[in-house]
Amino acid sequence: MTYNPENRRFPLSQHTIGPFFPPGFFQPGDNDLTRYSADATPTEQGEVFILHGNVCKEGRLPVPNMILEMWQADANGRFRSECDPEGDQADPDFIAWGRSWTTMEGDYSFRSVLPGSYEEDGQRRAPHLNVLLMGIGLMKPVTTTLYFPQFAELNAKDPILNLVPEHQRDRLLVQPDGEVDGVPAYRFDILTRGPADEETIFFET
Structure with a gap:
């Protein structure tokens, strides 16, 4: 990029997104969707589960201090x-x-309950989790949607999952991973950059 004397704009360095926050910025329980605060009573509706995994980049190198938001x-x-x-x-x-x-x-975790299915624009959405990532190595936040393998019939009709080529849809399935703290666990590892057939599938928002 070059300096333009007409508008007096100088080039900026091509840094990834920021600002970045230290772990102390976050509050205990921020990753627990089952309650409004760490000292609140958790919901009694639904099946509680843990979602955990690892965020890495090319070469399977871990990415620390990556922020993940899930809804x-x-x-x-x-x-x-x-x-x-x-x-x-x-x-x-x-x-x-x-x-x-x-x-x-590069490890992360969430505690939540299995989401229900619902109608949207006349189509049935399979139970799913929306996950946004932002941090080191990303020029802008990226978003993906995760699905559960036990809802295969609903997954087959989900309009968002059907945007993905059929042979790649399994890459958006969380994997059963035993138990954590006495509740079922699922694992989903995220590759922010890498070979096209291994990199996590992200959606335009």
Whole structure:
């Protein structure tokens, strides 16, 4: 990039997005969608689970201090939003949104409940999790949508998942991974940059 004397604009360095926040910026329980705060009573609706995994880049190198945000419907497929015609019936104890960040090893985790299915624009959405990433190595936030393997019939009809070529859809499935703290766990590792057939699938927003 060159300096333009007519508008006196100088080139800026091509840094990735910021600012970046230290772990102390986040509050305990930020990654727990089952309650409104760390000392609040958790929801009694739905099946609690843990989603965890690793964020890495090319060469499978871990990406530390990556911020992840996750949002979803409640156990009955409702959102606490005026955009949802059934929003007034949404679970009052379920916050539906959370934030996590990666450790120096690139690890992250969320605690939530299995989301319900719902109708959107006349089409049935399969239970899913929306995840946004921002941080080191990304020029802008990126978003992906994760699905559960046990809902194969609903997955096959989900309009967003069907935007992905059929042979690649399994790359958006979380994987059962035993238990963590006595509740079912699922794993989803995220590759921000790498070979096209391995890099995590992100959607334009």
